[in-house]
Amino acid sequence: MSQHNDTDHISGRSTTGHEWDGIKELNTPLPRWWVLTFYATIIWAFGYWLVYPAWPLVSGYTVGVLHTTNRAAVTANLAEFEALRGEKMKALGTASLADIENDPALLALARARGKTVFGDNCAPCHGSGAAGAKGYPNLNDDDWLWGGTLDQILQTIQFGARSGNAKAHEGQMLAFGKDGVLKSDEIVTVANYVRSLSGLSTRKGYDAAKGEKIFADNCVACHGEGGKGNQELGAANLTDKIWLYGSDEATLIEAISNGRAGVMPAWEGRLDPVTIKALAVYVHALGGGK
């Protein structure tokens, strides 16, 4: 220990040589237990260093004798969590869709599970809040191409639409222009007629009677009398305020000319049945379900 030739004359003790505003610090020894505790923490640090990962090296780090890693800890925790969740998920698997909706606990579970799975798998097309985008249906509203009951939603998620799955929804909007069924002026006329079905404005001087005739001859087969749509075929309801691709004349003309055939992938085989069930309940509970 270094010696200072400075002594406090009142207490008779040596000082550390440090001085602040004329006040000198006495060189007072610490209590033994304090010093021993301090040494113990140093020894503890060495032990810690040996047992756990500690030093960064050029490539990697010292792993410690326990080989502890955060990743392994997370994996173990997740496995534990999955096991814990297994019981509840089993209940979700055995209950019917309607039962799940009527049981607040199961509903909450299905919605929570559905939300995360939706975010991982469905959000790229339908958006994280299922609000959809042009060509991708908004799942929050009450308009459904393939039906909005629990069972119908489940069916759509399971097998998709035009997905190549044997049980998938099939049906498509024909390309009336490309295939030469309708001439350009007829397409414009029928497009305006479709707009009139949902109360939208029509082009000046457009012939409503002719439009109705073209519609009756070509479109009613799928879209039904009056354009109410057909969920068996995925034919859109043309009388409501919801438009999957947009309601302006150019968009309608494009649809009639080139047709539409959006694809919904089949999720059976990619997601387990319980998860698909939870997803169906989640989508139904978004508020648009029938």
Added chain:
Amino acid sequence: MTKNVTSKELMGGDDDPPLYAPQKKIYPQRVSGTFRRIKWGLMALCLGVYYLLPLVRWNRGLGAPDQAVLIDFQSQRFYFFFIELWPQEFYYFTGLLILAAFTLFLMNALGGRIWCGYLCPQTVWTDLFYAVEHWSEGDRRARIKANAGPLTANRLARRALKQAIWLIIAWWTGGAWVLYFSDAPTLVKDLATFQAPAIAYIWIGILTASTYLLAGHAREQVCLYMCPWPRIQAALTDEWALNVTYKYDRGEPRCSVKKGRAQRALGETAGDCVDCNQCVAVCPTGIDIRNGAQLGCIQCGLCIDACDNVMKRIGRPTRLIGYDNDINVQRRTSGKTELFKPVRSRTVVYAALIATVCAVMLHALLTRSLLDLNVLHDRNPVAVKLSAGAIRNGYTLRFLNKRGFDRVIAVDVDGPANAQIHIVGVDSVTPDRPMIVLARDATTELRVLVTAPVDEKEEKTQPVKFRITDIGLGEVASATDHFVTP
């Protein structure tokens, strides 16, 4: 080159400080008197409350815990007699801490370290452990003598007995601690049959170890080296605060009883202090109060009792050491009368602050609602257009039923004209005014959809108010948000 003079050479003594100082063993002497009696009383009160409070029952009705004071981590509730707090009401605890701080300041402004001397757990348990030591190993002299002498069988037995009793008290202290966190009678039974959760045993172990080490071995070292309060207290006190003070104006110069009598017979002044060192012998932190106010003094008042006993015996007035302050010492020295001022700006401010915090907390407690509603608007999408053209907004409503029974509530919405409400998963018999059952003492989270035929050219947002009404009690709660049109 100047010569290096060591402090040893300068002082001519052994002053070179060692690397560490071994703990000086303190042998406080037993004492009797006013302050000792006060300390016994307060110790009985504090320990009684601590050990017995978890056993007090309080009927809250069926299904609710009947323990008067219970911190229930599992269901996240805090029970204190008639008060049941939810986690989000933890700010009451903040209020209590603020109250405790101001009370400490007020006590400090009035009577110095009353907390340290009488109420601090470290003081209370150390005092108890000292009592055990007195009882098993004898008083100060016997202990000093025994420790200096050889280790006899008798002494070994007494020490073992002391350690055993200390450990039992420490274990009991840890045991009482865990009872605050679970139903006490059940937990006692589980602990005895080794059915209790591991965490209970771990905490008993921690509290046993800390009580045994701090109250039995660390003792005054806690006050001198670990506790921040003496340092803070020094900055908070003022010259008017009453502190345990040696009245040096009366005590100095120290002289023997005989010499003092002779001096006074001649009409000369003589100090009352006979330098008997009793005040030092009884001090649990081993200080000499006659050196003035100091960090080590916890102001327990035992030196007052010791000194009073001596003064009575030699026929001098008591309270040579007493609650006093430097102002009075100086006033007496200059021939003025003593002056005590408990009512000062500082104490008035502290008292006013205490009263204010108390009032605010009491008001908050009395007006807290037992039915509550929080509302969270859907963010994605903010609004949905339906096929018929109407606009729908989704909300997450969180209902809080703080009562100990299930109740039926009706949900109403005041918002855009002709707004309709639908609760997901709830098929109510009254579709325009859904009714739901709120489970007792729980929160219920539901998704609520509000649909209104809004013209898109109208204002983008309108206020919407959710109102819930307890059908039985008529209690009402509401929460407001916005109805957004895309």
